[in-house]
Amino acid sequence: MTLPAISVRKLVKRFGQTPVLQDIDLDIPEGKVSCLIGPSGSGKSTLLRCLAFLEEASEGMITVNGEALGFFENARNERERLPAGQIRTVRSQIGMVFQQFNLWPHMTALGNVSEALKTVHKVPKKEAEARAMAQLVKVGLENRAGHYPSQLSGGQQQRVAIARALALSPKIMLFDEPTSALDPELTGEVLTVMRDLAAEGMTMVVVSHEIGFAATIGHQISFLDQGRLILTGAPATVFAKPRHPRLEQFLDTYLDRGASMLA
Amino acid sequence: MSFKLFNLLVQASAWTIGISAISIAIGFLLALVLSAALLSGKALYRRPAEFFISFFRGVPLLVQLLLIYNLLPFIGLNVPSIVAAIIGMSLCTAAYQAENLRGGFESVPRGLVEAADMVGFTPRQVFLRIKVPIALRLTFPALVNEAIMILKSSSLVSVVGIVEITRMAQDLASSTYLPIEIFSSAALIYLVICWSVALAGRFGERALPGGAK
Numbered sequence: 001m002t003l004p005a006i007s008v009r010k011l012v013k014r015f016g017q018t019p020v021l022q023d024i025d026l027d028i029p030e031g032k033v034s035c036l037i038g039p040s041g042s043g044k045s046t047l048l049r050c051l052a053f054l055e056e057a058s059e060g061m062i063t064v065n066g067e068a069l070g071f072f073e074n075a076r077n078e079r080e081r082l083p084a085g086q087i088r089t090v091r092s093q094i095g096m097v098f099q100q101f102n103l104w105p106h107m108t109a110l111g112n113v114s115e116a117l118k119t120v121h122k123v124p125k126k127e128a129e130a131r132a133m134a135q136l137v138k139v140g141l142e143n144r145a146g147h148y149p150s151q152l153s154g155g156q157q158q159r160v161a162i163a164r165a166l167a168l169s170p171k172i173m174l175f176d177e178p179t180s181a182l183d184p185e186l187t188g189e190v191l192t193v194m195r196d197l198a199a200e201g202m203t204m205v206v207v208s209h210e211i212g213f214a215a216t217i218g219h220q221i222s223f224l225d226q227g228r229l230i231l232t233g234a235p236a237t238v239f240a241k242p243r244h245p246r247l248e249q250f251l252d253t254y255l256d257r258g259a260s261m262l263a
Numbered sequence: 264m265s266f267k268l269f270n271l272l273v274q275a276s277a278w279t280i281g282i283s284a285i286s287i288a289i290g291f292l293l294a295l296v297l298s299a300a301l302l303s304g305k306a307l308y309r310r311p312a313e314f315f316i317s318f319f320r321g322v323p324l325l326v327q328l329l330l331i332y333n334l335l336p337f338i339g340l341n342v343p344s345i346v347a348a349i350i351g352m353s354l355c356t357a358a359y360q361a362e363n364l365r366g367g368f369e370s371v372p373r374g375l376v377e378a379a380d381m382v383g384f385t386p387r388q389v390f391l392r393i394k395v396p397i398a399l400r401l402t403f404p405a406l407v408n409e410a411i412m413i414l415k416s417s418s419l420v421s422v423v424g425i426v427e428i429t430r431m432a433q434d435l436a437s438s439t440y441l442p443i444e445i446f447s448s449a450a451l452i453y454l455v456i457c458w459s460v461a462l463a464g465r466f467g468e469r470a471l472p473g474g475a476k
């Protein structure tokens with residue numbers, strides 16, 4: 001057994017008094033695609049955002065390739081926050097793709113992808129742009145390098161966002177419903193890029209309503225319901241009948257398309 | 264009314280434009296600092312900024328100018344009246360621009376900042392590379408508006424003895440007994456200046472990177 005890429009232990013997340021995630025224990029295997037599924041409001045995005053340290057867990061620990069993310073347990077067994085610089089270092093192993101793309105509107109596609117190389121990593125402009133261009137080629141957008149986000153379709157914007165994350169050579173990529181803000185005819189191009197990435201052996205964590213994608217590409221499926229991880233396992237096991245009653249209900253109620261596909 | 268009189272008014276407009284432009288620029292820099300203080304989340308910075316803004320937004324510019332004009336010599340600073348005028352106008356527009364900028368910074372979508380956090384920006388880099396350019400884009404129309412307000416308000420600096428358009432018009436009107444022609448000409452000159460600024464603003468907005476073309 002190799003070390004998991006991310007390991008989550010006894011994670012609890014509360015917003016104010018309301019617990020949103022409870023007792024989450026999860027290992028994200030390296031080089032595999034892990035999918036988080038579950039009903040709306042079950043805490044999928046919150047869990048993913050905790051993995052990116054965009055939300056701070058209220059309790060519990062997260063390690064990324066063995067290094068504590070955000071909090072660590074000090075000599076007196078207390079939970080202590082890491083300094084900001086160290087958090088940035090651990091987080092640099094992680095790339096994030098958002099539902100709303102979140103491209104910077106004042107920069108071109110090439111600018112979005114090369115920006116962090118230049119600003120954060122002090123790569124000279126020419127080299128940064130060459131590396132950014134290579135990423136745009138990878139997502140099939142080399143001829144859109146000079147376009148601003150407002151001049152790109154949703155699918156193109158999301159592919160630029162993927163290229164932006166990949167430009168920093170992350171070890172792990174997190175995706176929060178990367179296709180759900182897209183028109184149906186544009187989801188394919190984004191899923192194709194994600195499939196290619198998976199085939200290259202990228203460690204991926206994907207929150208998705210595309211149950212078909214999860215079932216075919218995912219190596220590990222985790223089903224969240226009301227802030228708890230109900231099931232984690234290989235798709236063949238998780239989706240095999242008889243299913244867990246909550247999962248059955250979820251597939252029936254929320255995902256007519258996916259459910260019929262798996263029926 | 265002779266061409267010579269009209270020409271005197273046009274020449275005086277250099278003062279109107281000059282004082283306004285310098286005040287807008289200084290006011291903008293002050294406003295950046297003020298809005299950063301407002302959003303710092305620290306009462307130590309926020310409170311004085313709030314006080315500054317409510318003072319300069321709550322007291323008429325005319326009173327501010329007279330106060331500064333008389334206060335500076337009183338505390339031993341004998342500066343030319345042009346300096347007093349610029350100080351007064353800068354402080355006043357800084358208060359308004361700070362409120363605009365604060366609104367702009369608050370409207371920067373959180374996701375854009377999170378995307379920058381994820382690729383390793385420090386808070387300072389997020390501020391300079393993401394928040395400032397986006398907030399500027401969002402507040403640009405308000406900034407153009409403020410520039411026009413300041414151009415018109417600059418007529419008030421005539422009270423500290425600066426011969427800009429309005430003061431020149433008053434002087435000429437009383438010496439030539441042609442008040443209607445002269446004040447109409449002054450109005451026309453203001454109109455042309457403000458209209459040009461509005462037009463330049465509209466072009467500028469379109470030229471901003473990433474704006475809707």
Ligand SMILES: Nc1ncnc2c1ncn2[C@@H]1O[C@H](COP(=O)(O)OP(=O)(O)OP(=O)(O)O)[C@@H](O)[C@H]1O
Pocket residue numbers: 015020038039040041042043044045046047
């Ligand atoms: N910033 C926040 N403050 C307070 N409550 C929040 C916040 N973010 C999320 N929540 C709550 O946490 C719960 C889980 O939300 P989350 O966005 O993680 O769900 P989700 O599984 O991603 O849902 P969806 O499929 O609709 O995206 C919801 O009840 C939501 O209202």
Ligand SMILES: [Mg+2]
Pocket residue numbers: 044045046177
């Ligand atoms: Mg969500």
